[in-house]
Amino acid sequence: MGADRARLSPARSLPARGRHAAAPAPGPSRRGERPRARAATGVRAAARRAGPVIIESILTTLDGAGTPNFAPMGVEWGDQDIVIKPFLETTTFRNLRDTGAAVVNLTDDVMLFAQGAIATVQFPAVPATAVRGVVLEAVCSWREVEVRSLDATPPRARVVTAVVHRGFRREFLGFNRARHAVLEAAILATRTHLLPAEQIRDELARLQVIVDKTAGPREREAMALLSDYVRTVPAVRTAPARR
Ligand SMILES: Cc1cc2nc3c(=O)[nH]c(=O)nc-3n(C[C@H](O)[C@H](O)[C@H](O)COP(=O)(O)O)c2cc1C
Structure with a gap:
């Protein structure tokens, strides 16, 4: 975790970042206050737009x-x-x-x-x-x-x-990037009839990098299974649309 984020208490709003953080301090308000307020408004708006998890x-x-x-x-x-x-x-x-x-x-x-x-x-x-x-x-x-x-x-x-x-039954361990990558690959495997073969190949290659860096044997095996499947399945299937 970066030093800035480590200093934040959970209740504090997020600091202005990127473009807003670099903007000059406007009017009589304290330096950086308005950009921070704008960023907070953006964060709240994004939260309102969010659908169910x-x-x-x-x-x-x-x-x-x-x-x-x-x-x-x-x-x-x-x-x-x-x-x-x-x-x-x-x-x-x-x-x-x-x-x-x-x-x-x-x-x-x-x-x-x-x-x-x-x-x-x-x-x-x-x-x-x-x-x-x-x-x-x-x-x-x-x-x-x-x-x-x-x-x-x-x-x-x-x-x-x-x-x-x-x-x-048992503990669900913390985030593992390879597991998330395999989930994404599994969803791609259900969309081979919808997406261009090249897009699927590119996305799988990107996900494979994450698996190579962070997977255990089970995730590697799962990714290999999906890659083999995608390689062999016809690009356009007649199956009905799925998620
Ligand atoms: C991570 C993930 C999430 C999925 N979510 C859905 C979903 O919400 N609705 C759906 O119809 N299919 C979803 N699918 C695709 C189904 O799992 C797939 O169509 C499956 O063959 C349906 O099985 P069934 O016919 O035995 O019910 C999802 C697949 C994956 C890998």
Whole structure:
């Protein structure tokens, strides 16, 4: 952390930076006050524009026969409510519609995101506590949710769910750049039919640098899996649009 940022107490507003920091002190006010006020206004405006926080999960659902489905899904996070936005062609959407329940699994194992992005997968799991569903064995913590409302307007449903149970299994360690890079690569892998091949190649190359610098074996393996997949999948697929 830079020295300037280390000196800030948590309650203080951010200092003016860049262009604003270099501006001359205007009028009778103390040197730098107005640019700082302008910067604070900008920060507040940016905060007002922000949408809900999206947390990347492995969402588990069951079909009518009780077969589990595992899919990476970014969900709109709330303490009491979680909004899931599956495309209508996904198994996740059908299961939510048909059974009204899911488990939002939070895990630091990005291999599950990589595998789930490129194939239909089954992972080790145990029964959930409060809903008909399953909890990943590789989970750090989880939320069991029940559907409260479902808007199936194409192309992407909006499913509002209520949290009915929370569970914790193990610590979620701090940020790791390689894990985030693999998440981005997994999302790219679901968009090979939408994006130009060159753009995907360039973005993967940029993400690979981060993986090379900061990954452990699991992240390296996950990135290699995604890179191989992207290299071999036809550039334009006929699959329907996904996230
Ligand atoms: C990190 C990540 C987040 C994703 N979020 C969504 C999402 O919010 N909605 C969605 O429909 N697909 C999302 N996808 C793509 C789905 O995981 C993918 O389409 C998957 O095949 C759907 O599986 P299912 O048909 O078994 O439900 C995401 C993929 C990744 C890698």
